[in-house]
Amino acid sequence: MPRAELVDDLLAAKVTAVVRTKTAAQAVLTAQALYAAGIRLVEITFTVPDAASVIDTVAQSKPSGCLVGAGTVTTGVQAKAALGAGAQFIVGPVHRPALIALAHEADVPCIMAGLTPTEILDVHEAGSDMVKVFPIDGVGGPNYVKTVLGPLPGIPIVASGGIGFDNYRAYLDAGAAGVALGSGLMPPSLIAAGDYAGLTAFARRFVAELAST
Numbered sequence: 001m002p003r004a005e006l007v008d009d010l011l012a013a014k015v016t017a018v019v020r021t022k023t024a025a026q027a028v029l030t031a032q033a034l035y036a037a038g039i040r041l042v043e044i045t046f047t048v049p050d051a052a053s054v055i056d057t058v059a060q061s062k063p064s065g066c067l068v069g070a071g072t073v074t075t076g077v078q079a080k081a082a083l084g085a086g087a088q089f090i091v092g093p094v095h096r097p098a099l100i101a102l103a104h105e106a107d108v109p110c111i112m113a114g115l116t117p118t119e120i121l122d123v124h125e126a127g128s129d130m131v132k133v134f135p136i137d138g139v140g141g142p143n144y145v146k147t148v149l150g151p152l153p154g155i156p157i158v159a160s161g162g163i164g165f166d167n168y169r170a171y172l173d174a175g176a177a178g179v180a181l182g183s184g185l186m187p188p189s190l191i192a193a194g195d196y197a198g199l200t201a202f203a204r205r206f207v208a209e210l211a212s213t
Contacts, residue, residue, distance in 0.1 A: 016179070034185075046070065059087070080102065097126045131156065
């Protein structure tokens with residue numbers, strides 16, 4: 001799928017699940033449980049052991065219409081490993097312009113991070129397809145998104161940090177193009193207990209609520 005179409009999918013899906021588990025097996029099972037719930041975007045972070053192998057496994061088994069990406073990518077080595085494993089988008093917790101070039105050469109979207117208005121604009125002007133604003137909960141939450149987009153309209157912001165079922169809609173209503181959720185979407189207790197059916201049920205609340213609005 002061309003990069004432009006992948007970007008359209010990222011914008012349409014709104015919710016990205018950021019998978020950060022203790023083991024590779026947990027990451028695979030978590031991704032599968034989320035897809036089963038109707039979550040379309042799953043991001044495997046490079047804090048997961050053997051992250052590239054996890055991405056490869058998930059990429060080969062994911063449902064049609066779903067995407068798998070790589071998160072917490074900070075080096076070219078990680079980006080190349082992720083792309084080689086089948087990652088369909090690359091996300092970084094900081095701004096690394098070289099990663100944008102690597103992803104775009106592979107015709108894959110790249111989402112780099114910024115926090116201040118200057119950083120957000122710098123990331124956008126560097127060619128990042130969307131801008132991850134992280135950690136959003138530390139700088140004012142949804143109101144910060146609304147405030148930043150006042151003088152910087154049109155920048156597709158992905159809000160990340162401290163987001164859960166009780167506030168994710170507020171970020172979208174404030175103008176965020178998407179939200180990235182970790183433990184707020186994937187309770188660690190369910191993963192630790194191996195309750196992936198429970199995880200699917202928990203995640204379905206997000207999908208149902210988003211579809212109803």
